[in-house]
Amino acid sequence: MSALNDKVVAITGASSGIGEATALLLAERGARLVLGARREDRLAKLVARIEEAGGTAVHTQVDVTRREDLHSLVALARERFGRLDVLVGNAGVGPISPLDDLRVDEWDAMIDVNVKGVLHGIAAALPVFREQQSGHFVTTASTAAFRVLPSMAVYAASKVAVQALCEGLRQEAGPSLRVTTVYPGFVRTEFAEASSNGEVRRQIAGLRDEIAIPPDSIARAIAFALEQPDDVDVNEIVVRPTAQA
Numbered sequence: 282m283s284a285l286n287d288k289v290v291a292i293t294g295a296s297s298g299i300g301e302a303t304a305l306l307l308a309e310r311g312a313r314l315v316l317g318a319r320r321e322d323r324l325a326k327l328v329a330r331i332e333e334a335g336g337t338a339v340h341t342q343v344d345v346t347r348r349e350d351l352h353s354l355v356a357l358a359r360e361r362f363g364r365l366d367v368l369v370g371n372a373g374v375g376p377i378s379p380l381d382d383l384r385v386d387e388w389d390a391m392i393d394v395n396v397k398g399v400l401h402g403i404a405a406a407l408p409v410f411r412e413q414q415s416g417h418f419v420t421t422a423s424t425a426a427f428r429v430l431p432s433m434a435v436y437a438a439s440k441v442a443v444q445a446l447c448e449g450l451r452q453e454a455g456p457s458l459r460v461t462t463v464y465p466g467f468v469r470t471e472f473a474e475a476s477s478n479g480e481v482r483r484q485i486a487g488l489r490d491e492i493a494i495p496p497d498s499i500a501r502a503i504a505f506a507l508e509q510p511d512d513v514d515v516n517e518i519v520v521r522p523t524a525q526a
């Protein structure tokens with residue numbers, strides 16, 4: 282029996298990429314999933330796929346920029362399964378571009394989704410974890426938190442903020458809550474298509490085709506953290522393609 286058996290895991294950004302791969306892997310290992318993202322049609326298909334394989338999952342539409350949507354996600358977990366064991370704060374956007382482009386709406390989106398979205402998840406799950414005296418926050422940051430590259434200033438800033446939030450959360454969490462931050466390098470997802478600057482998009486897509494690793498690589502790292510005994514807190518995991526500088 283997997284250590285994940287029957288754990289109730291909510292995942293934001295579950296409709297594609299890393300979130301979707303994580304949902305599939307955790308369901309296969311016996312977790313009960315509560316899936317959130319904006320594209321409900323994709324979530325419904327994912328739930329059907331999990332159920333066909335004998336797993337358990339429910340979904341609800343979540344826009345992480347809306348505080349109340351995170352409360353609904355956590356409430357759905359408690360309604361359907363009586364508890365929430367893990368919140369995977371994974372939703373993120375990366376419409377990267379040089380600062381000179383002044384794509385200020387996209388700067389706002391990166392702050393709203395990547396930073397405030399994570400905060401909204403913490404606000405919704407922390408009181409529940411305190412009440413249960415157990416719970417695990419897993420958050421997807423990025424290796425951009427360690428290395429800022431041209432075109433990535435705002436995105437990297439959002440992930441540095443995630444790193445700081447999660448470290449602060451870890452220090453405040455106390456002996457019964459676990460906090461894991463995952464730092465993926467280049468992963469083959471829809472993420473590479475996000476830039477509205479054509480030249481940047483072409484460069485990123487080229488690099489993706491050359492070196493990116495499948496999203497399942499990150500799902501396995503998340504499963505590793507979840508499967509540890511309760512007194513073992515895996516705090517930070519960095520997973521890069523071997524070929525990434």
Ligand code: NDP
Binds near residue numbers: 470
């Ligand atoms: P995808 O674009 O495939 O997935 C992003 C997910 O986030 C989608 O499910 C999307 O769902 C969701 N999302 C975006 N905006 C919102 C929102 N406002 N509310 C709720 N959900 C939202 O990319 P990845 O799987 O690669 O990205 C997942 C995480 O991994 C992100 O945090 C990203 O920053 C991080 N990351 C990715 C790397 C990569 O190379 N791919 C590298 C390092 C980190 P929907 O549109 O349906 O809402």
